[in-house]
Amino acid sequence: ILAIFPLLYGVPQSEKIFHLTFFVVMVSVLVQSTTLPLVAKWLGVLVPPSKGEALPQAGSDIIEVIVEPGSRADGKMVVNLGLPSTALLVLLRRGEASYVPRGSTIVKAEDQITIATRKQDGEDLTKIFTS
Incomplete structure (x- = not known):
């Protein structure tokens, strides 16, 4: 959203600023989303999925x-x-x-x-x- 302001105010080379900001945000999201489970496991805070019982068994x-x-x-x-x-x-x-x-x-x-x-x-x- 912040990358839109230079476009709105007509800042020179605002398109490059927008594309650069977009690229940095996308790389950040990709890095965080792929490493988060590994870091959680390393820290010992990974919660295993619960194994719920089926109704007939319960x-x-x-x-x-x-x-x-x-x-x-x-x-x-x-x-x-x-x-x-x-x-x-x-x-x-x-x-x-x-x-x-x-x-x-x-x-x-x-x-x-x-x-x-x-x-x-x-x-x-x-x-x-x-x-």
Whole structure:
């Protein structure tokens, strides 16, 4: 950005200044980006990538349910559904729109809901939305 000022004010040979500045910045970025991991390793501050567990191995599951008309969930706010504390409503699809449901979100028939939960709670959760 600073290299643009000579161009704006008509400084003689401002184009050369711009090109030189651009070149120096690009070389600096390339040198820093290629040496940063090596320096971090040398200093002992390199953080290894985490190995996250897949959901099925962790005893968790992701389920999708479609809210049936007249079910216990139909017309209720999420906070009033009596969900287990281990359940997290991740996504609510209503028609073409998708939402991240909150406690005040009202669940309606035909909503498609994605839930992250423990495997053992899956059947009970499904009953809330389908019966």
